[in-house]
Amino acid sequence: MSQNTSHLLRTPLYECHRSSRARMANVSGWEMPVAFGSQIQEHHTVRQDAAMFDFSHACVVDLHGADVRAFLGKLLANDVARLKSAGKAMYSCMLDGDGGVIDDLVVYFLADDHFRIVLSAHTASGNLEWIRSQIAGTDSLVTVVARRQDLVAEGVEPLATIAVHGPNARETVFRAIPSTQVAAQVKPFNSIIVHDAVVGELMLARTGKTSEDGFELIMLAKHAVQVWDMLRSAGIVPAGLDAWETLRLEAGMQLVGRDMDPRCSPFDVGLGWSVDLDSEREFVGKAALRTRRQTRQFVGLAFEQSAAVARTASPVMNLQGEVIGTVTSGTYSPTLQIAIALALIDPDIPFGAYVDVEVYRHRIAAKVVRPPFVRDGRSTPRLGWQRV
Structure with missing residues (x-):
């Protein structure tokens, strides 16, 4: 530094x-x-x-007003109408008009006229502007109050x-x-x-x-x-x-700006479970998601025979040497005592497959697994190898 x-x-x-x-x-x-x-x-x-x-x-953001639930219903891909008890929380993606992930966040229902969300640190300022832009020009009764020290308004x-x-x-x-x-x-x-x-x-x-x-x-x-x-x-x-x-x-959790960004849909990065496409509710990006094809799948890579750590953007290849994806995050797992990574790869590659990853100009074998790697302090990857 x-x-x-x-x-x-x-x-x-x-x-x-x-x-x-x-x-x-x-x-x-x-x-x-x-x-x-x-x-x-x-x-x-x-x-x-x-x-x-x-x-x-x-960045903690408080949203107040008579229309706050309806506004969040249009802003977020998950359905906040399911939050009925004070204190209940929900995970959701916030999408752009093309269905790309701007941020993933947790939304808390505190009262009928008060919700709280937490924005990712490095994108908070821009995402705050995005949220306010979705209110501008409408008659929604919603006030957006940033609570981070560099973004607070006077008196907050x-x-x-x-x-x-x-x-x-x-x-x-x-x-x-x-x-x-x-x-x-x-x-x-x-x-x-x-x-x-x-x-x-x-x-x-x-x-x-x-x-x-x-x-x-x-x-x-x-x-x-x-x-x-x-x-x-x-x-x-x-x-x-x-x-x-x-x-x-180890928990297989994505980080905005590293493992996903607006080029990714929630379905590309394994977050389709948090998207409500079935109800009649319209939200930003919903129309695009209906026609947007999944081009990648979010996977874990377990380097069972190596401690070499793959870095962001390291190529992932099949046995023929064809590039089928890229690493988004990599580290050494202290719990498993092997190198692990998260990656976006060809959606046709099955879990359990054997692939190669370029690490410091060497091709290192890795197993494609379904995240998370660790749950309750114990290993979760399935055993067995399958060549592709």
Whole structure:
């Protein structure tokens, strides 16, 4: 990383990270902690116990108004009409007019006139403009309020986000902040807002991209350091975004800008399950999806005999040497102790097939598997090889 970091944004937890001697790097224009010590140990801590991540560079957006549900029904590919209980959450893609993925996000139903979404960090500014452009020129009664510190309007308090994941995450959060114990009955993909006497309003959302249980804690930015310290005092160790990257790849979770972008439809990247094409509801990109042909499929690659890590854009080939796709993300899996990757390849290639990947000018054998690689801390790839 360049020594000149004055142009990078910093979260409210920046000084906490510096005092912990975290290794900092440019992440989507933010100076973020990528490791506090051993990345591998941080990864294992999430799989075996609990650790916390600073996710304040993601952009929380509150949408208010009498027409907010109808607006989100037109904006998102998944059907928010299914969110009927306060706190219920839903995963969805936000598409452009051609059916390409602009962002994938989680939408939370907080009240009939209040929904909350979380936009990806590096595309947040442009996506915020896109959302507002969909309201402009209509008579929809919807107000869009960005809650990230660099995007807040005057008079709006910014929020911060701390993700706590691992098999012991929820119990440790309850011990760290006793008022959160009311969230003990919150089910996965649900949330609750707690009013804590010390740190004020605190949202606990049981969502995330590591395949481990836990919470995303969303609080006023001015209380972020206090919440971080409370969690740390209870024994939750900090982890950097390098560990989050290996965790999300093991979980087979896509990253916008890496594994998908507007050139991809949700069906190309394995997210067709989150698209509502059956109802009469019209949403941005729906018409295009009806005629858009799937040209790629989203797969995992397991390098069972090699630790060589494939990089983004590494070619994927069949045994005849014909390029049939590209790697979108690659890493070494600390849990499986092999190299793994996510890739977009020819949709006719079956799972279980044997392919080659170009890694540092060498062709390395890989098995095509259905993500995720790891669930509940254990391996999920099926055994067996099939040549193509």
